Amino acid sequence: MYTGIVQTVAPVTNIVRHDGYTQFHVELPERLMADLQIGASVSIEGVCLSVTTITGNRVTFDAMDATLDRTNLGILTIGDGVNVERSAKPTDENGGHNIAGHIASTAELVASKMDMPGAFIRFRVPEEWAKYVFKRGYLAVNGASLTVAEAEGDMFTINLIPETLRQTTFPRYKPGDPLNIEIDHQTMVMVDVVERTLERLMTKAH
Structure with a gap:
């Protein structure tokens, strides 16, 4: 779950198209790297995506074609910034409202x-x-x-x-x-x- 309080705008450093999905490379600030693990859920432009690789501060996320069809991730280009929010812990203060990262x-x-x-x-x-x-x-x-x-x-x-x-x-x-x-x-x-x-x-x- 997320709170809808955007933590940073991070740049997309690479976009790799594959058959059936697209891989987005995003460079996160150091403060959002703490305890980040493969498989963790991160909100990218409001879309709940899972971390697939971590290399230094560069993190990759895979988005299926169906996700690209339903969201605006398909129009992203290299160099664009994206809204980023790490998933909220139960103890975190929620200054927004409960968000699942499932785009309607x-x-x-x-x-x-x-x-x-x-x-x-x-x-x-x-x-x-x-x-x-x-x-x-x-x-x-x-x-x-x-x-x-x-x-x-x-x-x-x-x-x-x-x-x-x-x-x-x-x-x-x-x-x-x-x-x-x-x-x-x-x-x-x-x-x-x-x-x-x-x-x-x-x-x-x-």
Whole structure:
């Protein structure tokens, strides 16, 4: 599990395509290397990936083609920075919200302002996922725990504070780019239960 508090933006130093998967090489800062082991889970742009090799500070992660199809990892190029968060220990303080690193979908960035005051991102979420996103609700975007400021149909706006701009990859994204979206699991369960309950009531009424 993760907290959605991005710990660093780390550079992608190499990308190697294989049959069925792609290997990403990421250079982590020394402070995130402590006790890191092969098989450990790390959030890369919000996607839960496992460490496959460690050489000094260079760590590799394998992403299956299915993962590339569902996320924005497929558009990464060498030199790009990625949001990184090590998996949380049960004793860690959670300043964000519980995140699994399982991306529901990508959302299209439709507008953004990446300087203060008034920095924001506005994006369109696919219709089947939009019903789970609410104003003032939590959303993980590229692995960062954020609060939705405005919601209108399938369009959502999140305001960004200076720390988020400084500590994440958002400034390199442009309108038209895909963002990784993870829906809050509890919200999803609640919406599905309400929908099923209403369906049963409507069926009985008929």
